[in-house]
Amino acid sequence: MLSRQVLALARGRALRADAVAVSKGWKLASSYSKRAQFHSTRLLLAETVKVPQMAESISEGTLKTWLKQVGDTVQQDEEIATIETDKIDVSVNAPSAGTITELLASEEDTVSVGQDLFRFEPGEVSESKEKPAPETQDKEEPKDQQVVKGTPPPPSPKPQDVRAEDKAGVQGGEAKKELKETSKAAPPAKGKETKATEAAPRVAGARTETRVKMNRMRLRIAERLKESQNAAASLTTFNEIDMSSLMEMRKKYKDEVLKEHDVKLGYMSAFAKACCLALKEIPAANGSIEGDEIVYRDYVDLSVAVATPKGLVTPVVRNAESMNFVDIEREIAALGKKARDGKLTLEDMAGGTFTISNGGVFGSLYGTPIINLPQSAVLGMHTIKERPVVVNGQIVIRPIMVVALTYDHRLLDGREAVTFLVKVRDYLEDPRKMLLA
Structure with missing residues (x-):
């Protein structure tokens, strides 16, 4: 009797072990599948664009501007960056349509001919990525416009209320117009690199200096x-x-x-x-x-x-x-x-x-x-x-x-x-x- 119990217990453990092994196998296979999928879409399809040949007498330049950032979509021959040399500015263009995945240099860096500049995934750019989806008319109406079925409509506003609302609307419109004009007149913020001479008006007698790096x-x-x-x-x-x-x-x-x-x-x-x-x-x-x-x-x-x-x-x-x-x-x-x-x-x-x-x-x-x-x-x-x-x-x-x-x-x-x-x-x-x- 005791031997039968021991035998059943051993069989149960073996079944559980098999189940665990199978589960681990499925997880491992799933992991390999995900890795293979990532590898095939990211590493195998990604291309690295190098600094182009500029001229026989020019071997390096200064990366002046990134016109695209990581995640941006580009069309074939679209300009991605501008490199400044001592003679001309050189444009770096996308070899084909795709998406920028990584920038390998920063603005104002000195880059040499043949150096890795950026990576991108080639592929046709869908219109959905380039243009925002058009607004649909199925949006939920504001709560103040919703009418619950079975309830009477709200009472009509009184004449004085209409005049008050119209006056408020006119004042609100003027306020919005004034705010819009103010926002147009105000320059956009430039971030931490904004010079002090631009942020504040010059004071008479102030002995300020501005240093600007000479271009190539x-x-x-x-x-x-x-x-x-x-x-x-x-x-x-x-x-x-x-x-x-x-x-x-x-x-x-x-x-x-x-x-x-x-x-x-x-x-x-x-x-x-x-x-x-x-x-x-x-x-x-x-x-x-x-x-x-x-x-x-x-x-x-x-x-x-x-x-x-x-x-x-x-x-x-x-x-x-x-x-x-x-x-x-x-x-x-x-x-x-x-x-x-x-x-x-x-x-x-x-x-x-x-x-x-x-x-x-x-x-x-x-x-x-x-x-x-x-x-x-x-x-x-x-x-x-x-x-x-x-x-x-x-x-x-x-x-x-x-x-x-x-x-x-x-x-x-x-x-x-x-x-x-x-x-x-x-x-x-x-x-x-x-x-x-």
């Missing part, structure tokens, strides 16, 4: 300008240009050019054409020094200085010597727009054989521009001022522009530099001469 473009500009001063034997010569004929020509034809070609006729095209013709006669002004050799060119890649919020850039008009006024104006306008929008590429700024800088648009009267190495010369334009001048023995009032040519005296002699500037002056004072050159 400004650092590069400073480096190249100082390099130019140290390397080139710079010398500047000046001359005056009577702008009467050019201004008359522009006034006569600018509306026709705008209507026919959709281009604004300015002074830059005339100066560019005059410089191209003068460079043919003085080829040293279009050359450069490379080692112990002088390189002379039979083409003109004209660098045009353009001011941007980050600094001065010099996009290049290729083969300007073969262009007419309209072609030059169109190309300069396109490059200027790309510069202001921060869309210039390295190809837009590479090279350049001669530079024109127009400080006159800012009101500059005189100035000595700095040579853009390895070029040998740069022309500086200035503002137009009416001045008394002597013409055929008579004192007359004429619009005068002072122009400056800074040149590398290692390559150009004074005679050549002055001759070049005089030829530019002669072409501009009588633009018809450019048709005969």
Whole structure:
């Protein structure tokens, strides 16, 4: 009898052990299934986007802005981040549609070409993630509008009550309008990094300072300008240009050019054409020094200085010597727009054989521009001022522009530099001469 009880107890324990083992097996299998599912959706499908190749001469940059954050959905080729280099801003785009899962660098970090930048899960972006679900009309009505079945409707308001409610509604609407206008006028909070000078008005006599880190473009500009001063034997010569004929020509034809070609006729095209013709006669002004050799060119890649919020850039008009006024104006306008929008590429700024800088648009009267190495010369334009001048023995009032040519005296002699500037002056004072050159 005792042996049967012992045998039954042993069998019961064995059954319970089997049940526990089976339960553990199911849990373990479920765990493996979840891990496999996580692995397949997260690790296998996730892609890592690296810092793209920017140019042969650029190996690193500063991560300036994240345009997307973790959890945001992106479309193919949508811009994710902006990297600032010493020459241009580089956009990092999504290789395909998907969702951002991890950012691997912070803003203001220095990032190198090939470095891991962010991770994302590729996949079609559903409209439900991009757009909020439209409001339905099945929402629960407010309690004050609910009517319980079987109960009489609430009594109609008295006339004085209606007038009181209308008055309160008008006052409430005015209050909401005032609050809305106030919220529009008030700037959004900037967080902990808000400068003290922005948070509080300046106090008279306060000796405050603000330190701002130089961007890479400004650092590069400073480096190249100082390099130019140290390397080139710079010398500047000046001359005056009577702008009467050019201004008359522009006034006569600018509306026709705008209507026919959709281009604004300015002074830059005339100066560019005059410089191209003068460079043919003085080829040293279009050359450069490379080692112990002088390189002379039979083409003109004209660098045009353009001011941007980050600094001065010099996009290049290729083969300007073969262009007419309209072609030059169109190309300069396109490059200027790309510069202001921060869309210039390295190809837009590479090279350049001669530079024109127009400080006159800012009101500059005189100035000595700095040579853009390895070029040998740069022309500086200035503002137009009416001045008394002597013409055929008579004192007359004429619009005068002072122009400056800074040149590398290692390559150009004074005679050549002055001759070049005089030829530019002669072409501009009588633009018809450019048709005969």
